[in-house]
Amino acid sequence: MSIDNSLEPAPEQIGEINKYDFRTETEGVFRARKGLDAEIVAQISEMKGEPDWMRDFRLKSLEVFQAKPMPRWGGGIHIDFQDIYYYLKPTETQGKTWDDVPEEIKETFDKLGIPQAEREFLSGVKAQFESEVVYGSLKEDLADQGVIFLDTDSAVREHPDLLREHFGKIIPPDDNKFAALNSAVWSGGSFIYVPPGVNIEFPLQAYFRINAESMGQFERTLIIVDEGASVHYVEGCTAPMYTTESLHSAVVEVVVKKGARCRYTTIQNWAN
Template sequence: MSETHLQNEAIHVDTERGNFSYPENYEFDAGVGLTEDTIKYISDVKNDDDWVREFRLKALEVFRKKPMPTNWADKDLENIDFDKIRYYLSKGQTPSRSWDEVPDDVKETFERLGIPEQERKFLAGVEAQFDSEAAYSRMKEDLEKEGVIFVGSTEGLAKYPEIFRPYFGKVIPTADNKFSALNSATFSGGSFIYVPKGVKLKQPLQAYFRINAENFGQFERTLIIADEGAEITYMEGCTAPKFETATLHSAVVELVALKNAKIQYITVQNWSSNVFNLVTKRGLADEGAEVKWIDCNIGSRLTMKYPGVVLKGKGARGEVLSIALANDGQHQDTGAKMMHLADNTTSNIISKSISIGKGRSTYRGQVHMPKHLKNCKNNTECDALLINTNSRTDTYPAITTRGQNNTVQHEASVSKVSAEQIFYMMQRGLSEGEAMSLAVNGFVNDLMKAFPMEYSVELKRLIDMEMEGSVG
């Protein structure tokens, strides 16, 4: 109950579940540091086509030229030592179609994380990535018959270039930012998905990204194309063991929703507290299409992530719903970008952040509506909950709106869980952790209702554990 209690060090009860690792045993290792040779090694191992090799090497140049964005971002970025990171580690390039064929240590890893069980219960397909490559990938057979493609990035570019190449690197160009360039040079793993016209997936596809090795960078690349009228929900989860040294995770995720298609992309990020999570995510929504990001950031040391939607076609809709929980020592720097490029486009951003102890949350939003557009709408709500006085929260909304009948609505609030509220709940018999957890769950309650049930249950569990842990 005391202030010092509330300021207790974060205890990683929930990351404990992912806090284990197996001894390193890799067939392929690009070594430490990043040079042309590192990139060539990755290309050789993957047997990349020439255009992919060039794409990577060009991206490396862009990465080197781009400065760190420390003029506006957290100075902690400077603590990433790119020369000490290993950029590619794998046991092989072809994922197994059966869990029985997956190497024992990898299989055990995913079993401990509950992935095969989830697959049986409610998923249409799963890809499980272990360091640089997927160890397991499987989709229900009826979806294959309907023409759904669900493969890794290497296989996607090699086998189906006519489908993926036109969009690869187009929603997020290499030079978008320093970390999109880094990913474009080193990418490995991730999901390449194509859903044919009119095909609506009833169950989600899921990817799980697991980092096992120390001093490692994971750079998965995901591209999801939903053809006209198609619908897909994709979920990703991620964990890593906690190491003393910094781990880097830098993904690029591109979504393309063609006319009247719907893509829903759900993330529950629960990295350990030594992971720099610097991810670029953007979707393109054609006429009448909908792209929805549901983004939950619980773990990591520093997360920088601003999922965006380019509303390219008339009547397109974009949505970002996000929850960020910043415990002691964490900085969740998250937000959303909405680029309105056609008439009658609508976007909705709801961001809720919880800062505990010395944890820090930042919201950065960008909404762009140029002058020539009509009847566009944006709604932005960002609410911050502070648990104790040391917590810090910042909001940087950037909204430019011109043109006729375009409306933008922005609301922001900051609230606190007071010692009196905690006392009140404890007087009813709840422990301090239960009381805080209830207050936090109450704060995110209305947003949770928008989540698929399986994930809101998981998220509630993670919040409960994180709050139990934070009071010691």
């Protein structure tokens, strides 16, 4: 009997995989208790200073999540939703330069090569650590053309009408159980708006890092590409390996108008 090992990583690939398996020693500034209920959802909304409509959206989404059965994926997959931290705030504020980011978190992204990639070939970067985006940038010439590249929490505050027009419209909370979960506890993610006729030559990138054990990360991304515009968005995700389980459950909505183009790339290296 022969055994096909073609799906196993080659020896030279092991080092590439293991380079993401490290943990940063940092406690953050706030960690919600484990478990999921209306109190946790309301606490997340309060911590973010959200408007009433978003808090209500979250709480209604929680009800949908609780009512929907688990999908039948097979393989004996089991998730203990009460053994997860749903919100961990790593810093008080988001950095506008890498020097604004706490040193231990900056070192994490240095190891992952994000600042170097930003310098060499990216039009803008968002770096999320646990539940919040800790760093963001956008090239000045793109901002001058009206391009918006924010974390989604900031977009709720700064562009409420534009966000609310599309938020939860492509993937509503009742689409599936995990869409409802994300809608209840979402945090971070990217909000992009590209005005009509603007073509962004180099990619915009977001990087999502889970660091803590038993952590849930629920980024929410909304991309709006107006008529005749174009953008390439790249999303990277990694986490250390733990014996306990973590959960990443994102929702991504992409609105592409007439004659526009959006290329969306996801690169993931999660722990097993």
